[in-house]
Amino acid sequence: MASPLIWHADPILFSLGPLSVRWYGFFFACAFICGIIWMQYVFKKEGKNADALEPLLYRIMAGVIIGARLGHCLFYDPAYYLSNPLEIMKIWEGGLASHGGILGLFIALYLHARKNEETPFSFLSDHLVVAGCMGAAFIRLGNFFNSELVGIPVKSGFGIVFSRVDMIPRHPVQLYESMAYATCSLLLFLAWKKGAGKIPWRLTATALILAATARIFLEIFKTQQTAFALPVHMGQLLSLPFLACGILLFLYSRKKSRVF
Incomplete structure (x- = not known):
């Protein structure tokens, strides 16, 4: 049986005096x-x-960071953060939720579109999701270097030991997600090249469907992040509304364009 890879990467990429740049920040x-x-x-x-x-x-950066932080606080541990609201501000201590970041992104795009009639909401969303999925792939690489969001144990030799967590071989689910989102980005780019970007909301709908489906499936291999009574992960529950929105947007775009 093959021996699992031991992963002990330092989460700090490099330091300059008192300043440290982490792999997560880099990605x-x-x-x-x-x-x-x-x-x-x-x-x-x-x-x-x-x-x-x-x-x-600037709006995208603010929307993503604020949305991701609030999402982590309100989705994963609301009791603690509502009782200690000042802790929400301590973003340097870690804790960002991708679903909150996505919501913040769409809010930022909507607000920008209201001030710039030349670039409608659908135009911004449909084009940004192509790079957005690749961005999600980068961020999951950051999680991998941080040895966080680790997978469930594996019984075979296949797996990675995140020695900063424990010595149990686990699914490298961060890499699974990274590859899934990179594939989504490639598919969206190919669809864009074929003219899908000319159909309002088509690429946004496709991105939501692909990314949400990948997240729902891959959460099976991830350790539970919250003490949850239901036999599902919080990430799966949060992905369901995005999947539903993607399906509705796809049907809407198909009706408006009258083509598949």
């Missing part, structure tokens, strides 16, 4: 850079005003 930055480069390309190709990109970036 989080990669996610934003990926979005910036993609949207610059899209705006140039579509003849949009590039000056609108800077305020869009």
Whole structure:
């Protein structure tokens, strides 16, 4: 039987004096850079005003970070954070929820679209999800380097021992999710090349369906993050509304375009 890989990566990428840069922060930055480069390309190709990109970036950063933090606090441990509201501000101590980040992203895009008629909400959403799924893949790599969100134990030699957690071989579910979201991004890009970006909400719907389905399935291999009475994970429950929205948006876009 093959021996499992021992994973003992230092979560700190490098330090400069008192300043430490963590792998998670590096991959989080990669996610934003990926979005910036993609949207610059899209705006140039579509003849949009590039000056609108800077305020869009600031709104996206604020929406994602605030949404992810509030999502973690309110979805996973509301009793504690509502009793200690100042703890919500301590984002440096960790705790970001992807579902909250996605909600924050869509709110940021909506607010930006209201101030910029040239770029409708559907246009921003449909194009950003292409890079957004790749950004999610980067962030899961950050979770892997942090040895967090680890998978359930495996009985075979296949698996990874996250020695910062314990010495039990586990599913590298962070890598599973990263590969799944990267594949979603590739499929969305190919659909965009075929003209799906011209159909309002088509790419957004596809992204929600693919990403939510992947998350619901892969949560099976992840350790439970909350003390939950039901035989499902919080991540699965939170993914269901996104899946439903994706299906409804797909049906809406199909009806409006009158094509598959």
